Amino acid sequence: MTATITGSAGEVLKTKKRVLTRRGQTCNQRCYFCYFLNKISNESHPEHAFMSFDKAKQICKTLVDFYHNNAIDIQGGEPTIYREILDLCQYCHDIGLYPTLITNGIALSQEGKLEQYRDHRLRDFLVSLHGIGKVHDQVVGAPGAYGCITKALEGMVRLGIPRRINCTMSKPVVPLIPEIARKSIEYGALAVNYIAFNPFEDQKAGIRTHENVPRYSDLRGPLTETLDMLEEAGIEANVRYVPLCMAEPRHRKNFYNFQQLPYDTHEWDYESWMWTMMYPQRMRDSSLNATYRLGYGASGLYRSDAFQRRDAFEQSPVKGRIKYGVQHVLARVESAVRGRDVLYREEAKLRASVDCGYRYHDGCNRCALKNICDGFHGDYADLFGTAEAKPATDLRPIDDPLYFIKDQVKVVEPEDKEWAM
Ligand code: SF4
Incomplete structure (x- = not known):
């Protein structure tokens, strides 16, 4: 059965079916407010400069032909300052990748800019709204940024360009989390993502402090109010990288830890993500x-x-081809025998435990959610410890990452309409 709703962003398909995402991503790191910050501020960093248009196209083509992705988040840093960004959007559309731009919205406030993206077949904008008014300006380090982002959002509403909202929950933003939901409703956002201020990548230590990182338990009240509000408004809401015990039971379906992430159709496909992040x-x-x-x-x-940094592939192309040819075959066999969901889950657990050093509290051993919850980010645990854990002891142990999220209604790409309700 297919169900659709029509809003100011046009026809929107929604689903409760959870399938592995086919969204790829590419990036060349130039953002001034995120885990790419070090690369942005250091001009000699090997990932500082933008890649060529030809290289970006090669990556996109690989995402379609090899990884079978059907959507892509284009980020920079800030992708709107990439010279060939409009042509890249058009190219992605033409090869079957729905292009989304993750943007701070500053360049989009200029007259006529949004129309250009619409005409180059952009699918939607994922707008980084990290506060309201002066708090947003302060958090992103750019006076006047909030005025620009609101002008851009108003333009998207006027032109009917689909938009979603990202909000990183740094400490000054916490009291404003519900207000950001109200703004998202006002601007007709299709989805809102509230993301814990956790470090990823090679972000330098010392950026996160007691002054800018909120305690997870301080997020609970504002998130509860917010998720009820967005549910009532029929807007998809996702909370990422926060322990599941910080959610009211009715909101567990909105919480995405690493094991749930591959089933968020707006998140990135682990398989192509591993390749594009090299x-x-x-x-x-x-x-x-x-x-x-x-x-x-x-x-x-x-x-x-x-x-x-650099594989031996280039030094010995023949050996490289053999090596990767064998890897393709063995990985396919493993996927066929064990199932793709199993492989994605194993990768999720490695991202939490190995890449981010997530830790559990002793009490987590009594928690029914432990098998599907990442626990506390290692960096967070260093700052605040893990004593906020509240083991769920009123349920039988749950071992299915989809157990809660299967009840969430999500927006679907038009090409995935077979999943729609
Ligand atoms: S495993 Fe630990 S952190 Fe996760 S929900 Fe249970 S008590 Fe909370």
């Missing part, structure tokens, strides 16, 4: 590395620093 794909001056599949040997390849 340094050769992100640097201006490097040819693309060989593709590889999730499964046999992938984790070792992805987490090998030598591999990330």
Whole structure:
């Protein structure tokens, strides 16, 4: 059965069916407010400069042809300052990748800009609204940014361009979380993502402090009010990287830890994500590395620093082709035998435990949600400890990552309409 609603953003398909996402992403890191900050501020960083248009196109084509992705988030840093961004949007559309721009909205406040993106077949904007008024300006470090972002959002409403909202929950933003939901309703956002201020990538230590990182338990009240409000308004809401015990039971369906993330159709596909996040794909001056599949040997390849920087593929193309050819075959066999969902879940657990050093409190051992919850980000645990854990003891142990999120209504890409309700 297909159900649609029509809003100011046009026809929107929604679903409760959870399938592995096919959304890819590419990036060349130039953002001034995020985990790419170090690369932005350091001009000699190998990932500082934008990649060429040809390289960006090669990556996009690989996402379609090899990884079978159907949507892409284009981020920079700030993608609207990339010279060929309009042509890249058109290119993605033409090869079957719905293009989304993750943007701070500043450039989009200029007259006529939004119309250009619409005419180059942009699918939607994911707008980074990290506060209201002066708080937004302060958090993003740009006076006047809030005026620009609201002008851009108003323009999207006027032109009927779909928009979603991202909000990083740094400490000054916490009291404004419900207000951001009200703004999202006012601007007719299709979805709102509230993201914990956790570090990722090679973000330098010391950026996060007691002054700018809120306690998870302080998020509970504002998030409860907010999620009720967005539910009532029929807007998809997602909370990312926060322990499940910080949710009211009725809101557990909105909480995405690493094990739930691959089923968020607005999030990135782990398989292509592993490939696009390798340094050769992100640097201006490097040819693309060989593709590889999730499964046999992938984790070792992805987490090998030598591999990330430059694989032996270039030094010995013949050996490289054999190596990756074998990897493709063995990973396919493993996926067929064990199932793709199993492989995605294993990768999710590695992202939490190995990449981010997530930790559990002793009490988590009594918690029915432990098998599907990441616990506390390692960096957070260093700042605040893990004593806020509130084990769920009134349920039988749950081992299905979809157990709660299968009850959430999500927006679907038009190409995935077979999933729609
Ligand atoms: S496993 Fe620990 S952190 Fe996760 S929900 Fe249970 S008590 Fe909270």
